[in-house]
Amino acid sequence: MNLYPAIDLKDGNCVRLLRGEMAAATVFNTNPADQARSFREAGFNRLHLVDLNGAFAGKPVNAAAVEGILAATDVPVQLGGGIRDLATIEAWLGKGLSRVILGTIALRNPALVIEACKIFPGQIAVGIDARGGLVAIEGWAETSETTALDLARKFEDVGVEAIIYTDIDRDGALQGVNVEATRALAAAISIPVIASGGVASIADIEQLMAVEASGIEGVIIGRALYDGRIDPAAAMKLVRGAHA
Secondary structure (H helix, E strand, C coil), X not given: CEEEEEEEEECCEEEEEECCEEEEEEEEECCHHHHHHHHHHCCCCCEEEEEHHHHHHCCCCCHHHHHXXXXXXXXXXXXXXXXXXXXXXXXXXXXXXXXXXXXXXXXHCHHHHHHXXXXXXXXXXXXXXXXXXXXXXXXXXXXXXXXXXXXHHCCCCCCCCEEEEEEHHHCCCCCCCCHHHHHHHHHHCCCCEEEECCCCCHHHHHHHHHCHHHCEEEEEECHHHHCCCCCHHHHHHHHHHHCC
């Protein structure tokens, strides 16, 4: 299982939100590039970035911070937030991202996701953020009538590299990851799923690893890393030991 430390960007800073509320942002580092270097030095070999302002604006806002992170580290980096057209996808991939995450546009215009997968094979992921099982978009400000599973199934066999599935009600709340919902989604589709939202301890990683065979490729870890609830060395040792 892959571990993805999360760097959420708001106004150029590295923050964590509580259940997606921009007003409930805690600043953990005013230098995102330094935060990326710190995660790399801790042994993590992937990074997950979110342009929070971009998710609301519908276009990249924290580009300078993202570019700083890309310059500061040598690991694969994925980014979501405000990526709504092919030109923006191409621009970000050209700057060195390993893959982009399409969220709102995946619901609004699934055909664009399919086209992007053809043009940029292996570099497109879909972010599905759910509140009560229903997909939320526009920076989680709007909840649709579409279920997470129905949206995921639209992208079967089109080349999507991964589904990043976030349980909004648990995001940033340190209440534990929604293992059952993540497992159920992963088991129902052929696309690998990355779990996100609520990871609070090593036990959450262990629980996801226990159902990894259902199709769970990795897990995104946010606040629990920043406040010390998860020790990076212990987390890396756990997943490496499982694959030894």
